Amino acid sequence: MSGNMATIIIQVTVAAVMCVTLAHSAPSHVVAMTTGDVTAAKPVNMTVYYESLCPGCNFYIHNTLSPLWPKIKDLNLMTVTLLPFGNADEKKIGFQWEFHCQHGANECLGNIVEACVLHYYPDTSKQLEIIDCFNNNFFKDLGQDWKKSLKSCNSTGVDVPKISTCASGHEGNNLEHDIASRTGPHSYTPYVMLNGTPNDRAIENLLEEVCRVYTGPKPDICKQAHI
Ligand SMILES: *[C@@H]1O[C@H](CO)[C@@H](O)[C@H](O)[C@H]1NC(C)=O
Ligand SMILES: *[C@@H]1O[C@H](CO)[C@@H](O)[C@H](O)[C@H]1NC(C)=O
Numbered sequence: 072m073s074g075n076m077a078t079i080i081i082q083v084t085v086a087a088v089m090c091v092t093l094a095h096s097a098p099s100h101v102v103a104m105t106t107g108d109v110t111a112a113k114p115v116n117m118t119v120y121y122e123s124l125c126p127g128c129n130f131y132i133h134n135t136l137s138p139l140w141p142k143i144k145d146l147n148l149m150t151v152t153l154l155p156f157g158n159a160d161e162k163k164i165g166f167q168w169e170f171h172c173q174h175g176a177n178e179c180l181g182n183i184v185e186a187c188v189l190h191y192y193p194d195t196s197k198q199l200e201i202i203d204c205f206n207n208n209f210f211k212d213l214g215q216d217w218k219k220s221l222k223s224c225n226s227t228g229v230d231v232p233k234i235s236t237c238a239s240g241h242e243g244n245n246l247e248h249d250i251a252s253r254t255g256p257h258s259y260t261p262y263v264m265l266n267g268t269p270n271d272r273a274i275e276n277l278l279e280e281v282c283r284v285y286t287g288p289k290p291d292i293c294k295q296a297h298i
Pocket of ligand 2: 226
């Protein structure tokens with residue numbers, strides 16, 4: 072099988088498992104443009120809207136974002152903001168938020184666990200290590216037991232009791248509400264923005280798009296990105 076064929080198959084697979092919603096609307100194919108300003112080379116800000124039990128989201132985090140991150144983390148090329156809420160909605164009931172999630176109530180629990188992880192581990196490398204592990208366990212287990220999925224990640228060094236306490240109480244509820252507030256209009260998940268602009272191509276080739284949008288001198292790794 073040729074490399075191109077493999078790429079096409081992967082793209083079709085991702086597209087087929089995207090979690091589409093009609094609840095929000097957004098431009099279907101808006102792509103960020105570079106400005107060519109070499110002097111002010113700020114990292115590209117990547118934002119990801121996703122859900123703990125969305126197949127395409129799990130695929131993207133596990134097969135694209137997590138493997139790429141260690142290769143670029145020291146290059147000041149990109150920042151990553153994960154927002155696990157996606158196509159859910161929320162309603163305030165008394166002092167608590169009640170969430171409704173596209174893939175069922177267990178997905179909401181997974182999202183809350185991840186909201187707690189993101190809060191307690193501000194470092195992107197640690198966030199991605201724990202979230203990739205947890206999300207992949209949780210997804211494979213069809214979201215049946217978030218505590219078991221979290222415990223299976225103890226080799227990442229995650230503080231299982233601390234995250235469990237957070238996820239079981241008001242703290243996790245409020246952290247998830249904060250993530251909901253930071254989730255803007257979108258058409259499906261995973262939904263990726265680079266510097267605030269929706270970028271579908273970053274779902275198919277993240278490194279290529281980040282290199283293209285980055286305004287500073289291109290680091291060597293961008294030569295591998297077919298641009
Ligand atoms: C990325 O976000 C930070 C913090 O909000 C901001 O200061 C910076 O200008 C953004 N970078 C770009 C390239 O827009
Ligand atoms: C993780 O937990 C399992 C069982 O709960 C245990 O066997 C294993 O030694 C633990 N690993 C670490 C690194 O703590």
